[in-house]
Amino acid sequence: MQRALFPALFAAGVTFLLTCLVIGVRLEQEGPNLTVVGADAETWSWIGFAVIVVFLFQLFQQPLSRLKQRLPSPDVTGLLPDHKLRARLRPWLIALVVVGLFVWPFMVSRGAVDLATLTLIYVMLGLGLNIVVGFAGLLDLGYVAFYAVGAYTYALLSEYYGLSFWVCLPIAGLLAATFGCILGFPVLRLRGDYLAIVTLGFGEIIRILLNNWTNVTGGPNGIGGIEKPSLFGLEFSRRASEGGQTFHEFFGISYNSSHKVIFLYLVAVLLVLLTIYVINRIQRMPIGRAWEALREDEIACRSLGLNPTVIKLSAFTMGASFAGFAGCFFAARQGFISPESFTFIESAIILAIVVLGGMGSQLGVILAAIAMTILPELAREFQEYRMLMFGGVMVLMMLWRPQGLLPMKRPHLELKTS
Amino acid sequence: MSENLLDVSGLMMRFGGLLAVDNVSLQVKPRQIHSVIGPNGAGKTTVFNCISGFYKPTGGEIRYRGQPIQGMTGHRISLLGLVRTFQHVRLFANMTVIENLLVAQHRHLNTNYFAGLVKTPSYRRRQREAMDRAAHWLQQVDLLEFANREAGNLSYGQQRRLEIARCMVTEPGLLMLDEPAAGLNPKETSELDQLILRLRDEQDISVLLIEHDMGLVMGISDHITVINQGAPLADGTPDQVRQNPDVIKAYLGES
Ligand SMILES: Nc1ncnc2c1ncn2[C@@H]1O[C@H](COP(=O)(O)OP(=O)(O)OP(=O)(O)O)[C@@H](O)[C@H]1O
Ligand SMILES: [Mg+2]
Numbered sequence: 001m002q003r004a005l006f007p008a009l010f011a012a013g014v015t016f017l018l019t020c021l022v023i024g025v026r027l028e029q030e031g032p033n034l035t036v037v038g039a040d041a042e043t044w045s046w047i048g049f050a051v052i053v054v055f056l057f058q059l060f061q062q063p064l065s066r067l068k069q070r071l072p073s074p075d076v077t078g079l080l081p082d083h084k085l086r087a088r089l090r091p092w093l094i095a096l097v098v099v100g101l102f103v104w105p106f107m108v109s110r111g112a113v114d115l116a117t118l119t120l121i122y123v124m125l126g127l128g129l130n131i132v133v134g135f136a137g138l139l140d141l142g143y144v145a146f147y148a149v150g151a152y153t154y155a156l157l158s159e160y161y162g163l164s165f166w167v168c169l170p171i172a173g174l175l176a177a178t179f180g181c182i183l184g185f186p187v188l189r190l191r192g193d194y195l196a197i198v199t200l201g202f203g204e205i206i207r208i209l210l211n212n213w214t215n216v217t218g219g220p221n222g223i224g225g226i227e228k229p230s231l232f233g234l235e236f237s238r239r240a241s242e243g244g245q246t247f248h249e250f251f252g253i254s255y256n257s258s259h260k261v262i263f264l265y266l267v268a269v270l271l272v273l274l275t276i277y278v279i280n281r282i283q284r285m286p287i288g289r290a291w292e293a294l295r296e297d298e299i300a301c302r303s304l305g306l307n308p309t310v311i312k313l314s315a316f317t318m319g320a321s322f323a324g325f326a327g328c329f330f331a332a333r334q335g336f337i338s339p340e341s342f343t344f345i346e347s348a349i350i351l352a353i354v355v356l357g358g359m360g361s362q363l364g365v366i367l368a369a370i371a372m373t374i375l376p377e378l379a380r381e382f383q384e385y386r387m388l389m390f391g392g393v394m395v396l397m398m399l400w401r402p403q404g405l406l407p408m409k410r411p412h413l414e415l416k417t418s
Numbered sequence: 419m420s421e422n423l424l425d426v427s428g429l430m431m432r433f434g435g436l437l438a439v440d441n442v443s444l445q446v447k448p449r450q451i452h453s454v455i456g457p458n459g460a461g462k463t464t465v466f467n468c469i470s471g472f473y474k475p476t477g478g479e480i481r482y483r484g485q486p487i488q489g490m491t492g493h494r495i496s497l498l499g500l501v502r503t504f505q506h507v508r509l510f511a512n513m514t515v516i517e518n519l520l521v522a523q524h525r526h527l528n529t530n531y532f533a534g535l536v537k538t539p540s541y542r543r544r545q546r547e548a549m550d551r552a553a554h555w556l557q558q559v560d561l562l563e564f565a566n567r568e569a570g571n572l573s574y575g576q577q578r579r580l581e582i583a584r585c586m587v588t589e590p591g592l593l594m595l596d597e598p599a600a601g602l603n604p605k606e607t608s609e610l611d612q613l614i615l616r617l618r619d620e621q622d623i624s625v626l627l628i629e630h631d632m633g634l635v636m637g638i639s640d641h642i643t644v645i646n647q648g649a650p651l652a653d654g655t656p657d658q659v660r661q662n663p664d665v666i667k668a669y670l671g672e673s
Contacts, residue, residue: 285531300504409512
């Protein structure tokens, strides 16, 4: 306690000084002069309260951290049934979830379905970035750039050439992958933090480019009126476009705008299921194994004839292509895109999803994506505190579960000894 | 020329002011165990690093099966059939034993994405072959029962054997071992020397060996190169080296 006293006093002093300067005094303009105005009594009492809290916290830090250690760290994996049972239940569970995903939207409100669609976009982005960060261990802070490439690919192709969503989807993925490859090639020689900085810069370059290339991208005004996806040529609008046919006319039902929302949701579900399937396979493929090996020991990999640049590049490219798909779908759902949607904070949120989920774990990433999109919606009243909560959750997670919600190992091939 | 599997001549490696390898030459013939010995800090590992492409030599020429390889990247040299281990164990500790061996066979597997996604017959066949090869080598180094165990949990001696197996599944032409017996007990050491002899006799490969254990070196080597302070000191059969007065003075005499 004696030893903690001085640091506690010091921390309290620093808190006092900082809060005084930041909120205790204000500069106000009176005519041509600036005067220093003190805050009111209530603010001062809050400041005093904060100082006391900091002082007490520092003073009792040791007993507190000892208490924290005794607190069991939440172990989600422990809640799951044991290995054998899980393997037997797995297919049933997956079937149940998939059926649920398809049935559920017909029973809830339009707003809920819409929110679910948004969540699914983040699931896709999280899963895509998980390839780069979780599997290959490359810190990419500019992931949103590929998302933007995908979105603008569809928006521009649809606006200038009238191409449909289903044609643009693979093009968007391919184009984003190409960008990933072009960026990755010179950059992947860099290590850790340098890579992060360069990718961060790349993300900004793409956004600024979209912002300033006004005669093609519409600049900050964005692109509007993007066509929605159709179901084998059937449109979901009230009136058919020239030469088209609408869904409700074809089936002879009355027009209902929620059909469109549900259809978009179902498309998103399909895309996410496809993503999960592909990533699941890739994990078990030689390339997935090579990513893990590379993360563990690059030198050993090289001595065994694995080309690190090519292997990293494949992760980067593949992650980018999923962002491209997500971007294409995002543009279709939104109907309007502008560079606003592709700021750094998006990259940060997607990265937070991957980190919270437990790097490398698919289920964890899915859960984290759901939490990260639904919680802010539920806590709309606390909108102003959103970033604060966001930061708080991250700090808590890093303290209690630095390895993420559901850290999971890549499924390893087993040798069956006969 | 062509009768040598590996031909190193006039190899130089300079780190700033330090000439770590000074004009070293060595010739490894097919189906031979060739040892490189020398006191600590003599530059043996540096020679290995130059041959295997981890360092770019400052001078000299390295030919493998007649093809110049100096300056090539490490993974390309490895693909040519020159595979090495490291002085300190470099396994993928968090992966299972069998997965360690599968990573090493990346080159033999079908890495086409589409083939892997839909598991084409060729993909399955190559994977089965890789598994069989892995199982074969696990049997050779007596680790079959640990196949699904995490590599990091094996004992030190087992890890060293796994490293050799991991090199062997790549089907190399020249195996380079950097102090494989360091830290092994006498029983493990004698098993290791049996293993190395078997590799030469049954697998038709050459082994380039760095080792401090004189018993092992003198017992199994066909040829020995002695390096001292970066410079070649002697070169010959074990008997010739043992009787070389320079070697006795510089290396054997001190221990
Ligand atoms: N990357 C490097 N940069 C600078 N100096 C190096 C580097 N690698 C090796 N050296 C130096 O080269 C010399 C030879 O080292 P090397 O590791 O090749 O010796 P060694 O013969 O393998 O010794 P040991 O028997 O202890 O393994 C040493 O003086 C070492 O400090
Ligand atoms: Mg050495």
